[in-house]
Amino acid sequence: MPQTNPRVDPLPRPRLAPIAAALPDTVPFTGPETLERRMGQPFLARLGANESPFGAAPAAQAAMAAALSAGWKYGDPENHDLRHALAGHHGVEPDHIMVGEGIDGLLGLAVRLYAAPGAILVTSLGAYPTLNYHAAGFGARVVSVPYRDNAEDLTALAAMARQHAAAIVYLANPDNPMGSWHSAEAVETFIDAVPTNTLILLDEAYGEFAPQGTLPALDTSRANVLRLRTFSKAYGMAGLRCGYAIGDRQTIGAFNRVRNHFGVNAVAQAGALAALAAPDHLADVLARTGAARTRIAQIATINGLRPLPSATNFVTIDCGRDAAFASGLLDALARQRIFIRKPMAPGLDHCIRISVGSDLELDLLTQVMPNAIAAVPAD
Amino acid sequence: MPQTNPRVDPLPRPRLAPIAAALPDTVPFTGPETLERRMGQPFLARLGANESPFGAAPAAQAAMAAALSAGWKYGDPENHDLRHALAGHHGVEPDHIMVGEGIDGLLGLAVRLYAAPGAILVTSLGAYPTLNYHAAGFGARVVSVPYRDNAEDLTALAAMARQHAAAIVYLANPDNPMGSWHSAEAVETFIDAVPTNTLILLDEAYGEFAPQGTLPALDTSRANVLRLRTFSKAYGMAGLRCGYAIGDRQTIGAFNRVRNHFGVNAVAQAGALAALAAPDHLADVLARTGAARTRIAQIATINGLRPLPSATNFVTIDCGRDAAFASGLLDALARQRIFIRKPMAPGLDHCIRISVGSDLELDLLTQVMPNAIAAVPAD
Structure with missing residues (x-):
């Protein structure tokens, strides 16, 4: 189409400093709230941000x-x-x-x-x-x-x-x-x-x-x-x-x-x-975290996945398949309204990462995991 | 004294990036809490940080x-x-x-x-x-x-x-x-x-x-x-x-x-x-801030100082003398356990700045101001 209107140059705008200008203009971190807004409903289990569901003292x-x-x-x-x-x-x-x-x-x-x-x-x-x-x-x-x-x-x-x-x-x-x-x-x-x-x-x-x-x-x-x-x-x-x-x-x-x-x-x-x-609360949190970690490891094992040893408030699980499978399992759990995360780098990306949760959250995980695994699309 | 031990060079330590290396290694901002710790007692009136004593809604x-x-x-x-x-x-x-x-x-x-x-x-x-x-x-x-x-x-x-x-x-x-x-x-x-x-x-x-x-x-x-x-x-x-x-x-x-x-x-x-x-609370804060500002201006005027018009939650006061006098008045008020601040730049430094306070704080300011002014050392 012929361009009949003269082109109007936009006014010059503030220039980003060189380091900032080279950075991507996207939001690099996605919180569970963002995922919830996309899904249109809240997660039922928040097991992805390595938070402590046992709360502050x-x-x-x-x-x-x-x-x-x-x-x-x-x-x-x-x-x-x-x-x-x-x-x-x-x-x-x-x-x-x-x-x-x-x-x-x-x-x-x-x-x-x-x-x-x-x-x-x-x-x-x-x-x-x-x-x-x-x-x-x-x-x-x-x-x-x-x-x-x-x-x-x-x-x-x-x-x-x-x-x-x-x-x-x-x-x-x-x-x-x-x-x-x-x-x-x-x-x-x-x-x-x-x-x-x-x-x-x-x-x-x-x-x-x-x-x-x-x-x-x-x-x-x-x-x-x-x-x-x-x-x-x-x-x-x-x-x-x-x-x-x-x-x-x-x-x-x-x-x-x-x-x-x-x-x-x-x-x-x-x-x-x-x-x-409040050291007593801390001791209680450590005990409860340990118990939740054990439970997550059991859920993994029962479902044929391999939990890695953990000194944290989460358990990383080797799914024994490729990165696509691990991503698929994360997505399948999200569809069941369970929020987890996973490592993304080559060499680690066949794993998923599940943070400790409340008893109710882990009950839900127990219940949902077999179906979630079954729901992962075949390669 | 003769140096008998061989001089030991310290191990090299991490080097600050050039911009950081050029910055002063001092704390640039002094909070009222720091002054209180130096004085060994708390302020009775906190009128220096342009906070709102009327609190959140x-x-x-x-x-x-x-x-x-x-x-x-x-x-x-x-x-x-x-x-x-x-x-x-x-x-x-x-x-x-x-x-x-x-x-x-x-x-x-x-x-x-x-x-x-x-x-x-x-x-x-x-x-x-x-x-x-x-x-x-x-x-x-x-x-x-x-x-x-x-x-x-x-x-x-x-x-x-x-x-x-x-x-x-x-x-x-x-x-x-x-x-x-x-x-x-x-x-x-x-x-x-x-x-x-x-x-x-x-x-x-x-x-x-x-x-x-x-x-x-x-x-x-x-x-x-x-x-x-x-x-x-x-x-x-x-x-x-x-x-x-x-x-x-x-x-x-x-x-x-x-x-x-x-x-x-x-x-x-x-x-x-x-x-x-909570717009009602905001309206109330604005009214109370205005009343406190008026009162601070009156305290200044009664004491022979000149309050400047203010569209904020503080009143800046021209002390009508030099910067040393204004600093001396700030110090004298601090000795009476009243915290205020003052502009430091040439052209502004003959002024003091008093933030709005509670009625009790302004009662104390009313009471203390004449003595504080009298206590400022002569040039």
Whole structure:
């Protein structure tokens, strides 16, 4: 068709900075709520986000409820009381601790601080995707090491960090999405094998669930090790957004250069403080998590699938077939209104990942699983 | 003394990326809690952080209390319900709205997205310091325009944005720390005078307090205008961390490239949603804020100081002497356990800034002010 109207150039618009301009304009993370809106109905079992259905300690919930009436005040930008309580809890000094908006927020800040554009960040292929999201977001280059026997390959990670003189190497112990873990001794050997000027982000989000001997003793004299912990998992406060880093004084202090100082929710600070003082609830959560994990493993086994050992609040299950089958099973469970997730990377993608749930949720899983497996389309 | 031991070089440690390395290693923001810890006792009147002592709507507090028991779940990363409610409230489409961790968080993301290292960001000399903090944090260069007659100088800001082909220009209307405001018409003229490829961050944190005719009509067709709003001020939820931006679809969508997708607290989302549906409480807060502002102005006048007109929840007061006097008065009030703040920039620093308070707090201010003024050391 002939173009009769003169072409009108649109007005120039603000230009994205080069790093941002290179990023995809799509939403990289899909929450269960988004899936529910697409389905037009809620999930009956929420077993995909590695949350704790056993909730926060009653004392923490009470402390948060009490904090609401003072919610008109900005939170303490130093997070003083919580930092001091955490220091006491871990036997370190308060200036070895930085509180942030969940581990996600702290990971972003750490990448920003220590990975200049073009710097190398080493991680495992299929490990926590938010880390890769932050790396891309600050222009760092990700170098990935494959998993080995369903676990992060410590030797290969350290070798790759050395080979590339990496700015950052990331290790989750216990690991998500595989649920596997290394001994404290193995992690210490790994730390020794990484150059001292490579920052080690040691993500211990699932640390409370792990067997004794999994978490290395805290050593805040290591300038290049940041231990990352959270109130989102065992403490049952994922929606509140509170995590923390433990490390060398100067490495920890650097967060003050760039963090959003008033960013940690006042209610979360109150809740975390109370949660820390409720060890009985934590013990109960660990016991219930262990029982739910056992039940998920049984459901898998009964249905001819292979549950992997787990030191977390989820069980990763080898479906014994290809990635298409695992994806098909995830979809079939979603159609039965059960939300789970699955690893997506080659080498892991034949697995599905099921988070611990309430008894009722696992009853439903028990009931639905045989039909869901049967409903997966043949290759 | 002779050095007998051989000097041991410390092991190399992780190096900060160049932009982070150039930033000061100090905490740039001092909260009232920090001052209280230094004093060894709490303030009796908290009149320095522009918070709302009238609190969140009872319905919002109830909604947040109800949301606590589901705090073990991550919040909806799309902030779907809140975005849709805000869209309805403002008569725009949901994809013209981005919810974030307060305006502070959104400002940081906007600077990161639109100001490459070395890019120019134009603001007023003495305007919101968090903006300058983010600019430094992402390596942008700040060019400042002096205030004129205690207000941001719209003509000079726009001229400076044009002259420097600025990436970003920042305007708070109403203004903090001066409390002054421009008419919607003047702001629209300003917008027209700024290049269409300069992003205008129009911070309307205090917008709800302003007289009719202060906020321009929303025009989401302007690709270079982001309107920033918050639940921290009139809605009384500063500690909960929830703000939002309104703007062009593509400009708003860009936040998805870099934001912390699960970062907005689930409890805050529930509270904001309920707060929006409680217009009576908002009206009551606005009335009480106006009455408190009048009272603060009277206290100033009675004591021979000159209150400036305010469209916010604070009153900035010209002390009629130099900056040292204003600082001395702030210190004298602190010794009487009254927390206020003051502008620090040349041209504004002869003023103090007093946020609205409860009746009891203003009773104390009434009582203490004459002695505090008398206690300021002579030059």
